[in-house]
Amino acid sequence: MSGTITTREFDLIREFIEQETAISLSEDKVYLVETRLGEIMRREGIGDYFALHQALNDPRQKALRGEVIDAMTTNETLWFRDTSPFDAFRDHLLPAYAAEIREGKRERIRIWSAASSTGQEAYSLAMIFSEVARTNSALKLDQLDILATDLSDSALAKARSGVYGGIAMDRGLPAEFKEKYFMPKGDMYEIRPEIRDRVVFRKFNLQDSFIMMGSFDIILTRYVLIYFQDEFKREVLRKAHGALAQGGVLFVGSSESLPEGTPGYAMVRRGRATWYQKVDAARALPGTGPVAAPLSKAASPTQAGVPAGAEVGAGTAGLEKATQDLTEIVRRLREMNEKHRSGA
Ligand SMILES: C[S@@+](CC[C@H](N)C(=O)[O-])C[C@H]1O[C@@H](n2cnc3c(N)ncnc32)[C@H](O)[C@@H]1O
Numbered sequence: 001m002s003g004t005i006t007t008r009e010f011d012l013i014r015e016f017i018e019q020e021t022a023i024s025l026s027e028d029k030v031y032l033v034e035t036r037l038g039e040i041m042r043r044e045g046i047g048d049y050f051a052l053h054q055a056l057n058d059p060r061q062k063a064l065r066g067e068v069i070d071a072m073t074t075n076e077t078l079w080f081r082d083t084s085p086f087d088a089f090r091d092h093l094l095p096a097y098a099a100e101i102r103e104g105k106r107e108r109i110r111i112w113s114a115a116s117s118t119g120q121e122a123y124s125l126a127m128i129f130s131e132v133a134r135t136n137s138a139l140k141l142d143q144l145d146i147l148a149t150d151l152s153d154s155a156l157a158k159a160r161s162g163v164y165g166g167i168a169m170d171r172g173l174p175a176e177f178k179e180k181y182f183m184p185k186g187d188m189y190e191i192r193p194e195i196r197d198r199v200v201f202r203k204f205n206l207q208d209s210f211i212m213m214g215s216f217d218i219i220l221t222r223y224v225l226i227y228f229q230d231e232f233k234r235e236v237l238r239k240a241h242g243a244l245a246q247g248g249v250l251f252v253g254s255s256e257s258l259p260e261g262t263p264g265y266a267m268v269r270r271g272r273a274t275w276y277q278k279v280d281a282a283r284a285l286p287g288t289g290p291v292a293a294p295l296s297k298a299a300s301p302t303q304a305g306v307p308a309g310a311e312v313g314a315g316t317a318g319l320e321k322a323t324q325d326l327t328e329i330v331r332r333l334r335e336m337n338e339k340h341r342s343g344a
Pocket residue numbers: 020021022023073074075076077078081114115116117118121149150151152155204205206207221222223224227253
């Protein structure tokens with residue numbers, strides 16, 4: 001059963017995947033589709049890819065749609081992936097936020113891991129925060145809110161459990177962090193509650209509006225834009241711009257860059273780290289101004305080339321409202337996570 005996919009069937013399946021996830025499958029991904037979907041089709045007794053496509057368009061087949069979407073996502077991740085963004089967080093961003101807390105200019109630090117996969121990215125940030133907070137008295141772990149979202153149900157379930165096997169544990173996690181931040185659980189390891197409690201996981205499709213997500217100091221869209229066409233990459237980056245606080249910071253993967261002509265961001269290099277800072281003259285992070293470009297030239301995001309009417313911050317009142325909204329969302333998500341963990 002299932003067998004080889006025809007060109008017509010491949011086109012139908014990839015259209016479905018792109019429509020549901022924005023993931024763009026090139027011609028050479030035939031083998032990927034066959035291996036990832038063949039097993040589901042065997043299990044479900046679906047004879048060919050045409051029948052699969054018909055089933056996917058049947059509104060009663062919600063579970064099958066979820067399974068297929070899940071199977072077509074690539075959830076590759078590891079602890080402290082690329083190292084340099086986490087070094088930048090520790091050495092540049094957190095000291096700047098701590099200074100702002102001392103000066104009474106901020107109370108919390110909000111981060112969005114926007115394609116969080118099985119959670120390593122979000123938990124790595126929380127561990128770094130905890131490390132810095134040990135020596136920087138301005139920072140308290142409970143000032144950190146991390147929202148971690150993904151499209152994949154199975155990745156989110158793993159992330160929420162906070163339990164990892166030996167192979168995942170060996171990928172990028174220093175021995176001292178394993179010792180300090182994990183508890184053995186059978187032959188697996190469970191992240192300690194003080195780290196897990198800093199992260200709220202939620203299902204979210206990057207195709208959806210970011211308006212309700214609130215306002216963040218840092219957004220990470222690492223190793224997800226690579227799966228999208230340039231036009232949709234630009235859309236995600238425009239929406240992320242709107243969801244960043246003034247002077248907020250975007251990280252993409254170390255081997256990724258923003259598509260040519262993406263407005264609203266200035267590239268910042270510090271040592272081996274690169275990030276993209278929201279171009280907004282009003283309140284750049286102290287000591288972290290961009291190396292290239294144009295904070296001083298850009299009096300407002302609109303002047304900096306961000307399209308008028310895009311999801312751009314709406315001044316202080318807008319930011320305050322967004323902050324309140326986020327606090328409420330995070331509170332509700334925590335409750336949902338608690339219920340999920342307790343099996344309610
Ligand atoms: C390769 S992982 C990246 C994980 C992590 N950011 C890292 O750098 O290690 C890419 C993730 O993007 C998610 N993804 C793909 N398309 C998405 C979409 N449209 N909306 C939300 N998440 C998506 C996948 O489910 C997958 O878990």
